[in-house]
Amino acid sequence: MRLVGLLMLFILCFMSVYSSADAKIYIDITSPAAKKLPIAIYDLPGSSGREISEIIREDLTFTGLFMCIDKASYVEEQTQPFSQKNWTPLGIEAVVKGKAEEGNEITIDIAVYDVFEGKEILNKQYKSEKAMLRQLAHSVSNDIYKAFTGLDGIFRTRIAFVADEDGEKGILLMDWDGARTRRLGLKGTLVLSPHWSSDGTRLAYSSERGRQWGIYLLDFGKMTEKRIFGSKGTNMAGDLFPKGDAITFSSSRDGSPDIYTLSLKDDTLRKLTSTQGIEVSPAVSSDGSLIAFVSDRGGSPQIYVMRADGSDIRRVTFEGSYNTSPNWAPSGDRIVFSCRRGKNQICIVKPDGSGLQQLTEAGNNEDPSFSPDGRYVAFSSDRDGMKGVYIMRASGEAQKKISPRGLRSYGPRWSPN
Amino acid sequence: MKSRNFAVFVVMVLVAAVAGCQQRVATKQDAQDGQQGTVHKHDKEAERVTEKSADSRIQSADTGSQYVESKDSTFSDVNFDFDKYDVKDQYKPLLQSVASWMGKNGSSKLSIEGHCDERGTNEYNLALGDRRAKAVRDYLISLGVASGKLDIISYGEEKPLCTDQNEDCWGRNRRAHFVILNKAGK
Numbered sequence: 001m002r003l004v005g006l007l008m009l010f011i012l013c014f015m016s017v018y019s020s021a022d023a024k025i026y027i028d029i030t031s032p033a034a035k036k037l038p039i040a041i042y043d044l045p046g047s048s049g050r051e052i053s054e055i056i057r058e059d060l061t062f063t064g065l066f067m068c069i070d071k072a073s074y075v076e077e078q079t080q081p082f083s084q085k086n087w088t089p090l091g092i093e094a095v096v097k098g099k100a101e102e103g104n105e106i107t108i109d110i111a112v113y114d115v116f117e118g119k120e121i122l123n124k125q126y127k128s129e130k131a132m133l134r135q136l137a138h139s140v141s142n143d144i145y146k147a148f149t150g151l152d153g154i155f156r157t158r159i160a161f162v163a164d165e166d167g168e169k170g171i172l173l174m175d176w177d178g179a180r181t182r183r184l185g186l187k188g189t190l191v192l193s194p195h196w197s198s199d200g201t202r203l204a205y206s207s208e209r210g211r212q213w214g215i216y217l218l219d220f221g222k223m224t225e226k227r228i229f230g231s232k233g234t235n236m237a238g239d240l241f242p243k244g245d246a247i248t249f250s251s252s253r254d255g256s257p258d259i260y261t262l263s264l265k266d267d268t269l270r271k272l273t274s275t276q277g278i279e280v281s282p283a284v285s286s287d288g289s290l291i292a293f294v295s296d297r298g299g300s301p302q303i304y305v306m307r308a309d310g311s312d313i314r315r316v317t318f319e320g321s322y323n324t325s326p327n328w329a330p331s332g333d334r335i336v337f338s339c340r341r342g343k344n345q346i347c348i349v350k351p352d353g354s355g356l357q358q359l360t361e362a363g364n365n366e367d368p369s370f371s372p373d374g375r376y377v378a379f380s381s382d383r384d385g386m387k388g389v390y391i392m393r394a395s396g397e398a399q400k401k402i403s404p405r406g407l408r409s410y411g412p413r414w415s416p417n
Numbered sequence: 418m419k420s421r422n423f424a425v426f427v428v429m430v431l432v433a434a435v436a437g438c439q440q441r442v443a444t445k446q447d448a449q450d451g452q453q454g455t456v457h458k459h460d461k462e463a464e465r466v467t468e469k470s471a472d473s474r475i476q477s478a479d480t481g482s483q484y485v486e487s488k489d490s491t492f493s494d495v496n497f498d499f500d501k502y503d504v505k506d507q508y509k510p511l512l513q514s515v516a517s518w519m520g521k522n523g524s525s526k527l528s529i530e531g532h533c534d535e536r537g538t539n540e541y542n543l544a545l546g547d548r549r550a551k552a553v554r555d556y557l558i559s560l561g562v563a564s565g566k567l568d569i570i571s572y573g574e575e576k577p578l579c580t581d582q583n584e585d586c587w588g589r590n591r592r593a594h595f596v597i598l599n600k601a602g603k
Contacts, residue, residue, distance in 0.1 A: 107463065128466035136466045190575050192540060211528065211570050234547040234571045236540055250544065255551065257544040278544040294541055300500070301541050322500070324538040338538045366538045411539065 026093070026114070026148040027065050036067040037148060039094040040087070042078045043071070044108055048133055049100035052108065055137035056096070058177065059155045060144065063375070064393055082111070084118035096144065106130055110140055112147055122147045134179055154371045154414075159378050160194040160203055161389050161403065162411040171205060171218075176371070176378075176391070176414070178402030186218065186225060193367055193411030194218075198242045198286070200417045204228075206237040206249070215249055217264075229262055238282035238293075241308070248272075248282040248291055248308075259293055261308070272310030283335075284308070285328045290351070292316070292326035292335055303337055305351055316353050323347070325367055329374040329394075336368035336377055336394075346379050348394065359396035369413045370394070378402075380410035492518075494592040495553055500537070502548035504556050512553065515595065516560035526598040527562075529553050531571040534587035535580075539573060546571030553593040568598065 027037055039060065043053045060066040075086045078097050087095060092115055099109040105127055112122035122143060128136040138155035145153035157176045162169050165183065169191040174181040188207030195204045203218040215229040215237045229235055233252035238259070240247045245265050250257045259272045259282045273279045277296040284291055292305045300321040306313040317323040322340035329335070332351070336359075339347035344364045349356045363383025370377055371391075378391045381401075389403035389412040403409035492515050495508045504512070519527060531546030550569035558564050579586040 125463035126466055127463045132466055132468060135468055139464065139466045190572065192543070208570070208572075211568065213570075233569070234543050236543060250540075252544070252547045252551070257547055278541070278548060280544045281540045322537070324541045340536075344536075344538060364536075 024114075024117075025150045034065065036065060037094060038067045038069050038092045039096065040069045040071075040074055040092050041096040042074065042098065044098050044100040045078075046100050046102050048102050048106055048130070049098075049108065051133060052100070052106075052137040052140070055134060056141050056144065059138060059141035059153070062177075062398060063145070063153075064395075064397060065149065082113045082120070084115055087115040094148070102130070104130065106133060106136060108136070108140070110143075112144055134175065138175070151373065154373050154376065157372060157417065158415040159369075159389065159391075159402070159412050160196065160415065161380075161409050161413070162191050162193060163403070163407050163409040169207075171203070172409070174389075174403065176402075178389075178404075181404050181407075184218070186216075191411075192236055194413050195237055195239050195247075196413055196415050197240045197244045198416050199244065200415050202240070202244065204237045204240055204247055206235055215247070217247075228264065233257075236280060238291075239284035241284055242286060242288040248284055250280040250282060250293075259291065259310070270310075272306065273313075281325055283326045283328055285332045286330045287332060290328075290332070292328060292351075294324045294326065303335065303349075305335075316349060316351060317356075318353065319356060327369050329370050330372055331374050334374075334394075336370060336379075338366045338368065346377065346396075357396075359392065359394075360399065365390075367411050371414045372416045376414075378412040378414050380412060492595040494589075494594050495549075496588060497549055497591045497593075499534070499587070499591065500545070502545060502552050504552050509556070512556050513560060516557055516562050519557070519562045519566060522597075524600060526566050526568060527557075528568040528570060528596040528598050529557075530576075530594040530596060531569065531573075532576060532578075532590055532592050532594060533574045534590040535574045535577060536587065537574065542573035543571045546573045549591075549593050 028034055041053055041057050043050045057068045061068055069092055073090060076083065082095060082097065094115060095113040097111050101107045107125065107127045109125050110122065111120055114121045124143060126136055126139060135156065141155040142153040154176060158173050159176055160171060160173050163172050165187060168187045168189060171184045171186045171191060171194055172181055173184065188209045190208040192206045201220050204215065206213055206215050212230060213235040214227045215235050217226050217228050229249065231251060231253040234257060235251045236249060238248040238250065246261055246263050248259060248261045251260055256276055256278065258274055258279050261270045261272060275295065275297050279293060279295045282291045282293045289308055290305055291308055292303055294301050295304050298315065301324050302315055303317040303323050303326045304313055304315050316335065320339050320341065323337055325338040326335050334348055335351055336346060336348050338344045339358065341358060344366055345358050346360045346365045346368045347356060347358050363381045365379050365381045368377050368379040375394055376391055377394050378389060380387050381390050387408050387410045388401050389409045390399055390401050392399040493511060495504060495511065529550040531550030533542040533546050537545060550571060554567045554569050557567060577590045579589060
């Protein structure tokens with residue numbers, strides 16, 4: 001009989017392990033009509049605490065999946081224990097409370113409660129240097145986001161872009177929300193949109209220096225820059241392949257701009273297209289099997305897709321006379337690109353050419369780049385008079401400028417991590 | 418007998434539970450390691466939020482040119498139709514005079530810059546500028562200029578002559594522009 005009791009205990013333990021491993025999904029992001037989850041996020045104590053809470057609210061609000069409830073309706077003191085019955089009548093489904101200590105370092109404790117189940121679903125302490133307050137807040141956002149969606153958030157990702165710098169062009173980085181803009185010191189007379197390696201440790205880009213277009217690779221680990229391709233004519237970097245061992249780009253070394261791949265291991269150069277017209281902007285799908293690119297072989301620039309070896313070329317866009325700058329969704333089921341509708345707009349289409357949608361309306365919009373979770377798109381726009389970097393949801397909702405005011409910025413690329 | 422079976426069952430459940438526990442920790446750790454620059458530990462210990470420094474600046478290596486731009490570029494521009502890169506007949510006398518000047522000035526090189534209006538997108542405009550410069554270059558070669566004397570460079574929409582939003586300005590920006598290059602040090 002004692003054994004039976006023991007067994008019951010083990011079974012209980014077993015069940016509890018599995019119920020927490022098999023986490024409940026609160027927000028099904030695949031459902032387009034999903035209602036926003038009402039969440040109460042208390043201000044952490046202290047000025048840094050308040051700032052952290054505000055960043056978390058902004059992060060979660062931008063996803064379109066959460067609705068942050070006004071502080072006026074918070075029925076408990078932060079220090080009081082969470083009680084389900086206080087929140088259920090208000091229709092609030094999640095509560096975030098915490099503690100904060102501020103010295104040379106910031107230490108915060110975060111507790112997240114599921115009102116419906118009446119239980120704590122996250123309890124975690126975070127520490128960082130004071131200067132890393134934003135990163136700390138974004139790390140909390142990632143954990144909260146994961147607790148409710150089961151998916152990785154993008155709140156610690158960055159965006160690389162090009163901006164005017166002392167009469168030249170430079171490559172800059174900023175957080176995905178536009179904070180903490182920093183210059184990398186990389187310059188050229190002209191610099192084009194940078195491309196991240198899939199592990200986020202390198203950037204490939206093209207730059208015109210001394211009347212020559214070269215393709216360069218920046219290694220963040222070593223902080224070195226290396227020229228990996230140069231020739232007469234116009235050379236423009238495309239994406240690195242997922243394994244990081246090869247890159248695709250366009251070059252007019254043989255006359256007209258064509259698509260090439262270059263092995264970074266043994267410098268093998270392969271020409272994938274050879275028409276008399278223009279072939280540019282190769283974009284590699286995240287599994288490395290397909291390349292989307294722009295070709296004017298049909299008389300106007302249109303998006304085409306081919307296999308990574310150059311075979312099986314298919315035209316994707318047929319609507320409009322100017323479709324350029326393709327970029328793959330990480331899942332490979334959509335391509336964003338710049339479509340001319342009077343002015344240049346951002347459009348999205350399935351790789352088989354179906355499901356075409358226009359996402360922007362105002363100004364000229366170019367250089368779209370998906371976030372690593374495929375839920376957001378960064379792009380450049382001149383809608384307020386000067387080119388700047390914007391982000392939006394991949395539905396076209398919540399468009400906002402994130403690059404610094406007064407800085408002419410374009411060519412954004414969302415980091416993979 | 419019965420209690421022995423129970424004991425075996427208990428052990429199996431225990432093993433399964435532990436395995437489940439371990440697996441869960443492992444996958445969690447893996448997912449977290451993939452995240453940029455953070456060191457995660459067990460939930461109840463503090464997560465130290467850090468970042469790989471990608472902020473230090475590095476200097477780009479400049480590729481010097483052995484030619485310098487001459488100040489006295491005398492040739493006028495060749496203009497193009499919207500989204501086109503064929504040389505129109507009206508510019509052929511101009512190119513004839515460029516070709517004969519090149520014949521008389523043996524040590525000079527000619528750089529042909531391809532430019533576009535701002536309405537296109539960046540990369541495609543650079544390709545279009547490349548094609549425009551090359552169309553002019555090919556025509557000059559057909560008139561007898563040695564290809565080694567002709568350089569081309571595309572600037573796309575990045576170096577406009579004017580920034581008004583009208584056809585007159587766009588038309589002026591859609592151009593091939595000549596720059597005479599003299600050997601550096603001369």
